């Protein structure tokens with residue numbers, strides 16, 4: 001053993017771990033506590049980046065810690081291998097997406113192995129392989145049978161530059177999340193999954209996700225966007241017909257001063273007939289009907305409308321309200337008709353100002369006075385307290401909504417409604433590199449599912465990829481034309497492929513039974529590992545992936561495939577890797593290649609830095625100086641050990657009496673305190689940066705003792721104990737150097753499977769000190785207490801001393817003076 005050389009020790013230990021299957025988990029062991037540590041599976045873009053390194057270093061640290069604590073740990077990786085970049089690369093480089101993807105996987109797998117991440121490689125999966133996506137198809141067919149998968153014509157988000165439909169979640173500020181081009185609305189016949197059927201359950205389930213970050217829970221609640229409202233019927237004066245409006249603010253109904261209908265509203269044509277307004281209404285409808293939805297959105301800024309000449313009756317007050325047609329009321333939202341409350345809604349306010357309609361406030365701030373209508377410069381849109389609302393005066397908005405909708409239901413002119421922002425999940429993509437949707441279109445039979453026996457519907461190799469619009473599968477020779485499984489007549493295959501978010505919905509179930517060719521997985525093999533104990537990934541997946549996978553789990557439960565409601569117990573969202581103030585990314589040109597770091601400093605240093613430099617949930621600022629600092633620390637550990645090694649007692653030597661004295665005792669105390677600290681930090685708190693600092697402190701303290709030429713017995717024992725401890729507690733962070741140290745200390749391999757150390761309680765006891773207690777300047781007690789007490793603890797100790805307590809009882813304390821470990825002076829009032 002000479003200088004610290006990661007280039008020799010790292011490949012050596014990686015090979016030994018592989019040879020001895022140290023991280024393989026053949027099957028769940030019922031006799032052990034099990035721990036499923038999961039990191040979000042990477043997209044095989046070509047090379048791993050520092051974000052990956054961070055993600056997997058966090059996961060591996062926890063996985064290794066739990067393994068050493070005696071848990072059976074499942075830790076696996078796979079590849080989210082379908083998706084656009086493979087296709088785009090194919091268009092640019094004329095390389096097949098399959099070949100491109102598989103080559104990237106090989107490269108990245110080797111990179112992960114060079115990092116020494118402890119995965120069970122026998123369970124690795126790639127979602128682009130037929131043995132995996134076949135089960136996407138199978139699951140899709142089960143959903144089709146149950147009506148969870150369905151087809152509909154809908155306006156969808158279309159990115160012209162990617163040539164594909166995007167889910168709402170993939171549209172960020174009206175732009176494509178991937179290429180940043182503006183997204184337009186287009187109508188398509190599409191495949192959807194009925195996630196809205198699960199909206200309430202997905203929302204309710206969030207309450208139970210107590211080990212998920214509050215931020216993610218809030219983002220999911222907001223995404224699901226439940227809103228309670230009511231539909232209210234207004235009768236029309238002089239007519240049998242009535243108008244139904246949708247409102248979320250029934251509490252404001254006494255402030256409604258007109259109704260407004262969308263120009264497409266079916267009653268609009270007949271309402272104005274025979275009134276002086278007839279022509280004006282017809283002209284308005286004609287002018288507006290010629291405008292596209294987009295144009296109408298754009299000009300909603302300028303509110304336009306026309307009076308119909310007719311009136312509706314407010315069912316609560318009997319008041320007559322003019323009925324208008326207005327451009328800002330959307331046909332396909334709610335009922336296409338609204339009650340307008342200008343005092344409390346901005347759009348209604350602007351419209352009322354423009355056309356000189358009545359404005360009547362009915363909600364005031366709870367501790368404020370009613371606002372006079374004349375002085376209003378805008379709507380008061382908050383909840384508050386009702387006034388000018390008949391028998392509802394004085395109620396708060398929320399209570400009023402409950403009571404008023406109850407009255408509406410009782411009297412038969414309204415119903416309570418619940419709406420969600422969450423829309424059904426459109427999974428169709430007009431792309432090649434994804435799972436083919438397994439249905440056949442037959443001229444006689446319509447849509448016919450591909451029989452299970454014919455799965456998988458294989459992705460053909462020969463689809464022409466040009467990047468021009470349209471589905472590549474429609475042009476793949478031999479793919480499109482088929483025969484109907486039902487009637488045998490010529491028929492055509494579906495050419496849409498599935499959104500790749502389908503692939504990531506259930507991959508981590510498959511890890512638990514990766515070779516199953518009869519079913520997606522066998523729950524008896526999977527259930528011991530579920531729910532996942534710890535799932536680690538970026539916050540950017542808070543809504544899409546993490547909502548879809550929760551939904552998918554519930555669907556699989558309803559299909560009888562699993563018996564859980566939620567897939568993940570604890571979620572951890574790691575921060576980003578930043579360099580020079582910007583997120584590390586190719587587009588910013590500030591990428592540090594992990595391979596270069598590994599070549600230069602070794603995997604242990606690279607991993608250590610990515611854990612040490614920041615708390616894992618925070619952003620990490622990349623610094624070469626920081627990396628060098630970690631490298632120097634490992635070098636120092638190495639040299640210190642080299643120097644001390646000849647003087648250390650052999651494995652298993654008992655502590656000599658002198659280990660309980662002086663420097664030896666001090667070092668032993670430090671060692672055991674460090675064990676306790678690191679153990680706590682690696683627990684649910686996941687403070688992964690502080691243990692590294694604690695280990696560095698321990699090394700600093702021991703270095704002078706370990707450097708002495710001829711160590712005394714007690715000190716040699718304490719130094720050995722410190723090295724043994726470091727080998728173990730460093731293992732989650734820098735596993736290769738830990739193995740090497742462990743072996744050189746005389747232990748058989750592997751420290752990876754050795755037991756986690758436990759702190760000796762006797763060595764955790766603090767030193768004792770004599771605390772002098774004075775009352776009004778006179779010494780009233782001398783207490784032997786633990787060193788390092790806080791003032792509050794010292795006060796409690798004083799009160800528990802009978803003699804001192806007698807002086808304190810019944811008196812008010814005016815002031816205390818506290819000198820830690822020395823003096824507590826109490827001045828009584």
Ligand code: ANZ
Pocket residue numbers: 227246247248249250252262328329330331332333334335336337338339340341343344345381
């Ligand atoms: C009366 C009212 C009073 C409203 C008030 C709001 C505030 P959210 O919460 O975003 O879902 N609305 C209903 N249908 C509409 C349509 N087809 N086109 C345009 N606006 C429509 O919005 C619900 C509110 O949007 C509803 O509650 C309704 O206005 C309006 F102080 O009713 B509200």
Ligand code: ZN
Pocket residue numbers: 442443444445446448484485486487488489491
């Ligand atoms: Zn047919």
